[in-house]
Amino acid sequence: MLPLVLSLMTRTPSGGLVALRVQHLQSGFPSPAISWNLIEDMQTQLQYAFMQNAYLAGAIVAVVAGVVGYFVVLRGLSFAGHALADIGFAGAAGAVLLGIDPIFGLLVFTIGSAVGIGLLGKRIQGRDVAIGIVLAWALGLGVLFLSLYTGYASEAYAVLFGEILGISVDDLLVTLLAGVIILAAMAVLYRPLLFASFDDEVAEARGVPVRFLSMAFMIILALAVSEAVQVVGVLLIFALLVTPAAIAERLTARPGRAIAIAVVLALAFTWAGIFISYYILYPVSVFITTLAFGSYVLVRLILAARARVVRRPQQALEGALA
Amino acid sequence: MTASVLLSVLPPFSFNLVQDVTNMLQFTFMQSALLAGTALAVVAGLVGYFVVLRRQLFASEALSHVGFAGVMGAAVLGIDQLAGLFGLTALVALGMGLLGKRARARDVAVGTLLAWVLGLGVFFLSVYINGGGPTHVITLGVNTLFGTILGLSPSQALLIALFSAGVILALLALLRPLLFASLDPEVAEARGLPVQLLGSVFLVLVAITVGVAIQAVGILLLFSLLVAPGAIAQRLVARPGAALLLSAALALAFTWGSLLLGFYLNYPVSFLISTLAFVSFVATLLSQWLLQRWRQRAPAEQRPTAASTTSRS
Numbered sequence: 001m002l003p004l005v006l007s008l009m010t011r012t013p014s015g016g017l018v019a020l021r022v023q024h025l026q027s028g029f030p031s032p033a034i035s036w037n038l039i040e041d042m043q044t045q046l047q048y049a050f051m052q053n054a055y056l057a058g059a060i061v062a063v064v065a066g067v068v069g070y071f072v073v074l075r076g077l078s079f080a081g082h083a084l085a086d087i088g089f090a091g092a093a094g095a096v097l098l099g100i101d102p103i104f105g106l107l108v109f110t111i112g113s114a115v116g117i118g119l120l121g122k123r124i125q126g127r128d129v130a131i132g133i134v135l136a137w138a139l140g141l142g143v144l145f146l147s148l149y150t151g152y153a154s155e156a157y158a159v160l161f162g163e164i165l166g167i168s169v170d171d172l173l174v175t176l177l178a179g180v181i182i183l184a185a186m187a188v189l190y191r192p193l194l195f196a197s198f199d200d201e202v203a204e205a206r207g208v209p210v211r212f213l214s215m216a217f218m219i220i221l222a223l224a225v226s227e228a229v230q231v232v233g234v235l236l237i238f239a240l241l242v243t244p245a246a247i248a249e250r251l252t253a254r255p256g257r258a259i260a261i262a263v264v265l266a267l268a269f270t271w272a273g274i275f276i277s278y279y280i281l282y283p284v285s286v287f288i289t290t291l292a293f294g295s296y297v298l299v300r301l302i303l304a305a306r307a308r309v310v311r312r313p314q315q316a317l318e319g320a321l322a
Numbered sequence: 323m324t325a326s327v328l329l330s331v332l333p334p335f336s337f338n339l340v341q342d343v344t345n346m347l348q349f350t351f352m353q354s355a356l357l358a359g360t361a362l363a364v365v366a367g368l369v370g371y372f373v374v375l376r377r378q379l380f381a382s383e384a385l386s387h388v389g390f391a392g393v394m395g396a397a398v399l400g401i402d403q404l405a406g407l408f409g410l411t412a413l414v415a416l417g418m419g420l421l422g423k424r425a426r427a428r429d430v431a432v433g434t435l436l437a438w439v440l441g442l443g444v445f446f447l448s449v450y451i452n453g454g455g456p457t458h459v460i461t462l463g464v465n466t467l468f469g470t471i472l473g474l475s476p477s478q479a480l481l482i483a484l485f486s487a488g489v490i491l492a493l494l495a496l497l498r499p500l501l502f503a504s505l506d507p508e509v510a511e512a513r514g515l516p517v518q519l520l521g522s523v524f525l526v527l528v529a530i531t532v533g534v535a536i537q538a539v540g541i542l543l544l545f546s547l548l549v550a551p552g553a554i555a556q557r558l559v560a561r562p563g564a565a566l567l568l569s570a571a572l573a574l575a576f577t578w579g580s581l582l583l584g585f586y587l588n589y590p591v592s593f594l595i596s597t598l599a600f601v602s603f604v605a606t607l608l609s610q611w612l613l614q615r616w617r618q619r620a621p622a623e624q625r626p627t628a629a630s631t632t633s634r635s
Contacts (some may be wrong), residue, residue: 025631073430076429076430076434078380078429078430078432078433079379079383079429079433080381081433082380082383082433083498098543120604120607128377128379128380129374129379129549129553131379131601132379132383132545132548132553133549133550133553133600133603134549135383135545136545136546136549136596136598136599136600137546137596137597137599137600139545139596140590140592140593140594140595140597140600141593141596141597143590143592143593143596144590144593147589147590147593235440235441235444238433238436238437238440239437239438239440239441242430242433242434242437243433243434243437243438246430246431246433246434251428273619282445282448283444283448284446285440285441285444286441286442286444286445286448288441289437289440289441289442290438290440290441290442290445292434292437292438293434293435293437293438293441296434
């Protein structure tokens with residue numbers, strides 16, 4: 001995906017980031033300075049409609065990512081999530097080439113690939129290879145589209161980084177609708193999907209339609225990726241899908257609680273990222289991914305330290321007995 | 323060297339393949355492309371077989387992104403880009419070797435790391451753009467990452483060939499223990515093989531392969547060559563030695579075929595390679611499925627005769 005980023009950036013005359021920055025400086029954005037009175041800072045930010053929209057859209061995406069992400073981690077689909085995001089970008093590039101809305105290219109490519117991956121790799125073992133092969137080909141198509149496309153690629157660029165500071169009320173409503181549909185589908189599939197994810201074979205023996213669930217979840221994942229791309233970009237959705245759920249899974253074994261933790265963490269990372277990016281003009285995804293990864297490392301370190309503390313008296317006891 | 327300039331000088335395709343190839347090889351850039359492409363195809367085919375066998379596709383994909391962040395980071399910090407590239411990828415590869423042994427835990431850990439590395443890559447990029455930094459570095463990045471296999475100088479091609487030879491030699495030296503550890507890690511560990519160390523060393527080899535490819539032909543081309551040949555070989559041949567050879571041969575065939583097609587058709591070589599690889603994989607799956615169905619039907623028709631022969635004897 002990153003090679004594609006580079007190509008787009010060299011094709012945009014001033015570079016998309018500069019364009020975005022100038023754009024939101026022109027839209028009456030004051031030179032921001034943090035006062036360290038967080039409530040006051042928040043009030044300052046929320047005076048702007050585009051900041052309100054950013055926080056709301058970020059919240060919707062974070063909740064969806066937390067719920068879907070728990071199953072991504074549980075089912076070992078991190079690679080699939082990453083691949084779908086990359087593939088979505090190739091689709092968006094194709095749509096830009098054809099002059100249609102990138103979201104159509106995104107949906108066609110992600111859903112098509114989700115079905116393709118599901119068909120090619122039936123067993124968990126084979127799925128990894130199927131994902132790799134579909135991903136490699138989609139990226140190849142992306143290269144072809146980009147080599148054919150010579151225009152200004154800001155639309156495709158927005159797909160990559162998202163335009164969280166440029167979300168209109170209409171975008172917000174579309175995101176909300178998509179989020180509600182995805183969450184409703186997850187609510188319907190929740191129990192059988194959980195069963196199938198924990199124990200594939202027993203679930204199948206009990207008559208749970210495992211193959212159907214697997215395919216349905218891949219399509220939900222494709223929708224979640226496409227939904228989030230408009231708001232937070234291809235890069236970010238992956239971080240929000242995997243990392244909060246990975247932390248949650250380490251903290252608790254109970255599914256309901258883990259999903260709640262994943263949602264809260266995704267929300268916290270997103271809002272904190274938006275908050276920081278108001279003052280420091282780098283892409284939101286930089287802050288969100290760094291916050292998420294930092295938390296993940298911290299949690300693993302704390303858990304490892306605790307495990308050692310718990311183990312030490314045991315070892316002493318064993319030593320005394322020996 | 324833009325395509326339009328090339329087209330005006332290029333000889334037309336003549337359906338006489340020998341003649342076409344000789345025409346093609348008159349150009350220095352095609353000689354370089356062929357040398358680098360051949361070396362990388364062999365490395366990718368051999369390493370790729372193990373990547374597929376060990377189910378480390380996601381790790382390889384992540385390493386290629388790490389390599390990219392390494393190049394950009396080195397450029398931002400003003401250190402040598404090759405040092406940043408090989409240093410960071412090798413370091414992360416060693417770290418990945420130490421990650422969880424269970425497949426799912428590893429998957430999650432790699433994913434988490436990858437998400438951050440992507441963020442880091444964006445950060446380095448935006449440092450450039452915000453600072454109005456040297457755009458030629460970015461252009462250079464594009465050229466190398468995207469697979470300008472047709473734009474290599476002879477010395478670059480030679481360097482790639484040398485690095486590739488190094489990786490191949492290291493892989494051959496480790497061949498037997500690595501195969502054992504990949505096919506049956508538990509028995510190998512019980513026999514006293516350092517399975518985890520082998521895993522780390524193998525990932526470092528993947529990292530070097532990624533590094534060489536980034537300098538020369540791009541992540542994308544490498545990833546197609548890494549996955550499809552190994553996967554096809556594994557489906558067709560059970561014996562590891564033969565599968566390794568087949569994997570390297572397929573990678574070579576894809577590369578040579580795409581270079582030839584790319585020379586005459588004016589499509590990006592990496593697109594052609596990824597398409598050849600994808601089509602071959604799907605064709606393999608389909609033919610195996612058809613064969614299986616045919617075999618299932620055949621015994622059903624033969625069963626009465628088989629039964630009659632046994633009863634006769």
